[in-house]
Amino acid sequence: MTVAEAVPRMWVPMSSPSINDDDVAAVLEVLRTPSLSMGPQVRAFEVAVANYAGTAEAVAVNSGTSGLHLCLAAAGIGPGDEVVTTPFSFVASGNCALYQGATPVFADIDPLTLNIDPNEVEGRLTKRTGAIVPVDVFGQPAPIEDLREIADRHGLGLFQDACEAIGAERNGTRVGKSADAAVFAFYPNKQMTTGEGGIIVTDDGSFAGVLRSLANQGRDDAGTWMNHVRLGFNYRLDEMSAALGLSQLGRLDALLDRRAKVADWYNQRLSALTAVAVPFVAPETTRMSWFVYVVRLDERIDRAALMTALEEDGVATRPYFVPIHLQPLYRERFAYKPGDFPVTERIARTTLALPFFTDMTEDQVDYVCERLAKRIGRAVQTWATAP
Numbered sequence: 389m390t391v392a393e394a395v396p397r398m399w400v401p402m403s404s405p406s407i408n409d410d411d412v413a414a415v416l417e418v419l420r421t422p423s424l425s426m427g428p429q430v431r432a433f434e435v436a437v438a439n440y441a442g443t444a445e446a447v448a449v450n451s452g453t454s455g456l457h458l459c460l461a462a463a464g465i466g467p468g469d470e471v472v473t474t475p476f477s478f479v480a481s482g483n484c485a486l487y488q489g490a491t492p493v494f495a496d497i498d499p500l501t502l503n504i505d506p507n508e509v510e511g512r513l514t515k516r517t518g519a520i521v522p523v524d525v526f527g528q529p530a531p532i533e534d535l536r537e538i539a540d541r542h543g544l545g546l547f548q549d550a551c552e553a554i555g556a557e558r559n560g561t562r563v564g565k566s567a568d569a570a571v572f573a574f575y576p577n578k579q580m581t582t583g584e585g586g587i588i589v590t591d592d593g594s595f596a597g598v599l600r601s602l603a604n605q606g607r608d609d610a611g612t613w614m615n616h617v618r619l620g621f622n623y624r625l626d627e628m629s630a631a632l633g634l635s636q637l638g639r640l641d642a643l644l645d646r647r648a649k650v651a652d653w654y655n656q657r658l659s660a661l662t663a664v665a666v667p668f669v670a671p672e673t674t675r676m677s678w679f680v681y682v683v684r685l686d687e688r689i690d691r692a693a694l695m696t697a698l699e700e701d702g703v704a705t706r707p708y709f710v711p712i713h714l715q716p717l718y719r720e721r722f723a724y725k726p727g728d729f730p731v732t733e734r735i736a737r738t739t740l741a742l743p744f745f746t747d748m749t750e751d752q753v754d755y756v757c758e759r760l761a762k763r764i765g766r767a768v769q770t771w772a773t774a775p
């Protein structure tokens with residue numbers, strides 16, 4: 389290592405929320421009122437998200453995970469039921485079934501879009517299947533038309549884990565309209581944030597009523613304070629978070645456009661690097677909602693060593709995703725092992741998420757790409773000289 393390399397020229401984080409003065413003012417304004425929970429901001433946020441998604445209803449909750457859980461709870465999924473989802477996702481996509489005492493069943497993915505493969509779904513259905521939970525991986529919509537057709541033919545619920553995909557469009561239709569319900573999430577690394585938070589969108593008014601009751605301790609539809617009609621949870625979003633969400637949603641399209649620009653900068657710089665494949669965007673994806681920027685590395689690259697080297701350069705990276713079925717919890721409970729989902733595992737061994745956020749500068753993208761090229765260049769030289 390040369391002296392110049394010992395101190396990174398810059399530190400580039402994985403993600404960073406885009407917060408402006410309007411966002412700060414919106415939250416402060418709530419703090420000057422007595423309504424910090426169950427007030428007007430949550431309702432206004434729900435109406436605004438439903439309008440944006442083009443659905444009749446939206447129910448705000450305190451995380452994407454609780455939104456997914458509530459969809460399955462409201463659909464009556466329980467012990468003995470199976471829920472088909474993808475192993476190439478964040479663990480919550482499988483856990484939502486476990487919370488209900490149901491069994492997550494995995495279906496392998498399309499190696500290009502990294503989304504669940506409808507043919508694989510079909511092969512995993514049994515008499516016990518109650519619902520399908522497709523995931524819009526990294527902000528690219530899942531093949532919802534085919535999944536809708538399968539769900540309808542078998543009488544199954546279709547609950548879209550759109551936690552990574554607010555604003556994405558497939559064949560001109562915005563994510564949220566085509567499933568029985570879809571869930572968006574607003575953790576600070578997401579396209580827009582509420583701190584912690586999530587929201588469920590649906591066209592079904594009575595389903596939304598059950599979701600709202602379940603999120604609010606099982607209170608009746610009128611929200612009567614001491615009248616609990618079902619076993620509910622406290623999954624409520626608070627007013628400060630909803631105010632931040634409303635403010636962010638007001639400029640969501642601008643946030644998504646800026647993220648698309650950052651993705652373009654990456655694509656331009658990385659397309660010449662033969663050891664790296666840039667993200668594939670399917671022709672059906674008429675709008676990508678860039679959540680993260682994930683490249684695929686040549687299989688000969690030692691990813692762990694590359695990540696450590698980039699860390700030394702001040703560049704944060706993540707191995708998105710570690711497959712759900714290979715998480716210790718799932719191996720232990722269901723005896724999953726390497727080889728069970730070969731496409732997912734092949735992809736997951738080679739993916740690398742690079743720093744990616746709305747306000748990322750071209751200079752930061754340049755730096756990440758320059759360091760990546762340099763570090764990969766060294767790896768390539770090692771293969772060339774290997775015996």
Ligand SMILES: Cc1ncc(COP(=O)(O)O)c(C=O)c1O
Pocket residue numbers: 450451452453454477478480481523549551552573574575585586
């Ligand atoms: C695909 C997917 N599902 C579910 C979640 C859970 O969302 P939250 O962290 O808000 O609970 C996430 C969050 O990262 C996600 O990426």
